[in-house]
Amino acid sequence: MDRFLSLLGRRFVKRRWGAIALLSTLAGFLAALLLHSAGWAQSSPLRAGGDTTIQNRTSQAYAQPAPNLSGNWLTLHQAGDRHFEAAFVTPPAPVNGGLGPLFNNTACAGCHIKDGRGMPVPGQLLLRVSLPRDSPAAASALPVTAPVLPADAHLEASVSLGNAPPVPGIGTQIQDQAIYGRTPEARVKLRWQEQPGSYADGTPYRLRSPQFEITLPNGEPLPPHVLVSARVPSPVFGLGLLEAVSESEILARADPQDADGDGISGRPNYVWDTETQSEGLGRFGWKANNPTLLQQNAAAYINDMGITSPLFPEADGSSEVDTTTLKANTVYVQTLAVPAPTLRQDPQVLRGERLFAAANCVGCHLPTLHTQRHEIPALEHQTIHPYTDLLLHDLGEGLADHRPDFRATGNEWRTPPLWGIGLTQTVLPYAGYLHDGRARTLAEAILWHGGEAATAREAFWAMSASDRTALLRFLNSL
Incomplete structure (x- = not known):
């Protein structure tokens, strides 16, 4: 030019x-x-979600339809929005009946506040449980309070692929609420354990980790051999774009043996796809344990609300939400807009971006991906900037839950996207970060990193106060 x-x-x-x-x-x-x-x-980072990007930095930033939606897809998105917000009630009921009998919350929106993350509080914090792979007989110590919910075939297939066995009488998630006349699976109390620390320059900080007291209906504690992993709900915007990234692009970043010697060895998770009745690449969830958004939503219905669906039906094949409802709800989370980053000309933000790259945070939080074919045209052929590689990484003992999930080990977690992360506490004040919400700030989240991310964490820890501020300002601009 x-x-x-x-x-x-x-x-x-x-x-x-x-x-x-x-x-x-x-x-x-x-x-x-x-x-x-x-x-x-x-290709501009200002267009984080390609054509699905919106200019919105308000508390409603995560809850907007993609601006390039139109026609039937927009109508379906709006129908899905209503289903996402709808609260289920105890049956029989003329509308939205079928809650429970055991559950954690009554609505999708009850966990994903304004389509963002949840908090480590009752009704939003979920406890995944399983038995050690090598000791399934250990469950004999557990009292049976309820049958494992429907989806037995899915559980059996999952275990056959090496997933950890469900806990008899509980399943794979503790449901701490119940309809009238039924007893919750457990009572959960949470306390925080704090530990002090300081940066290389002497600036102090405090980290916290969750400690759980889980009591069964008979008054006994949950046996110590049961594996427990706490999870807060993740934001649901931009998910359709991640679904549209090709497998080949994801797998091209995998380096399980660390062949390039950079200390980072991302691995794919392969999980059971109930819809196709075959093994598939995991993309969604804290350990990439769901292959599609349809299955992710159906799993949330059954595990979080006790609602059966065509993917996880009753024993007789019937379900409490039909195919149309499940599809609309899925389209809703597939087509939520991605908020554009801000302050892209701010010198401090630009310096923070360079520091983020220099610390090799981009080794896992890959800035750019590309979408390919998808049934929703608005999601196709976009250059996006989610800051994730959708792979599993060992983040060290500090964040380990010691609970395997298909091929994910107890130390591994899927790289969460960072797009929109600067709006987290605008959307939900006091919301936390990481899989269990333990980090109150982005700085705390970084300081918890270990394993493959230890070098990046040490680089942040050793930075001057002004460099740390710049890096955090960059993250908050996303």
Whole structure:
């Protein structure tokens, strides 16, 4: 383009073109400029979700439909929005009956506040449980309070793929609420254990980790051999874009043997796909334990609310939500817009971005991915900037839950996307970070990293106060 400008100036001065020739040349220049700008716009970090990006930094930023939705897809999104917000009630009921009998919450929106994350509080904090793979007989110590909920075939297939066995009488998630006349599976109390620390420059900080007291209906504690993992709900915007990233692009980043010697060895999780009745690449959930958003939603219905669906039906094949409802709810989370980052010209933000890259945070939080074919046209062929590789990484003992999930070990977690993370506490004040909400700030979240991320964590720990501030300002701009 500089060469074009130089050529334009030289011809204008030497040949003294007439007005018509000059206007024609300028038109060509403007066309070239627009083409250049269009290419820049498609790949610009300002367009975090490609054409699904919106300019919204309010408390409702996560809850907007993708701006490129139209026609039937927008109508389906709006129907899904209603289902996402709807609270289920005890049956029989004319509308939204079927809650429970055991559950954690009554609505999708009850956990995903304003389509964002939840908090480590009753009704939002979920406790996943299982038995050690090598001691399934240990469950004999557990009293049976309720049958494992429907989806037995899914559980059996999961265990056959190496997943940890469910706990008899509980299943794979403790449901701490029940409808009238029934008893919850357990009573859960949470306390925080704090530990002090300081940065290399002497600045103090405090980290906290959750400690649980889980009491069964008979008054006995949950046996210590049962594996427990706490989870807070994740934001649900931008998920359809992640579903549209090709398997080949995800797997191209996998490096299980750390062949390049950078200390980072991302691994894919392979899980049971109930819809296709086959093994598939996991993408969703804290350990990438669901292959599709349809299955992720159906699993949330059955595990969090006790609601059966066509994917996880009753024994006779019936279900409490039908295919239309499950599909609309899935389209809703597939087509929520991605908020654009802010302050992209701020010198401190730009310095923070360079520090983020220099610390090799981008080794896992990969800035850019690309979408391919998807049934929803609005999601196809987008360049997106989610800051994730959708792979599993060992984050060390500090964050370990010691509970395997398909091929994910007890130390491994899927890289969570960072897009929109700067709006976390705008959407939900006092919301936390990491899988169990333990980190009250982004700085605390970084300081908990270990394992493959230990070098990046140490780089942040050793930074000057001004560099730490710049890096955090960059994250908060996303």
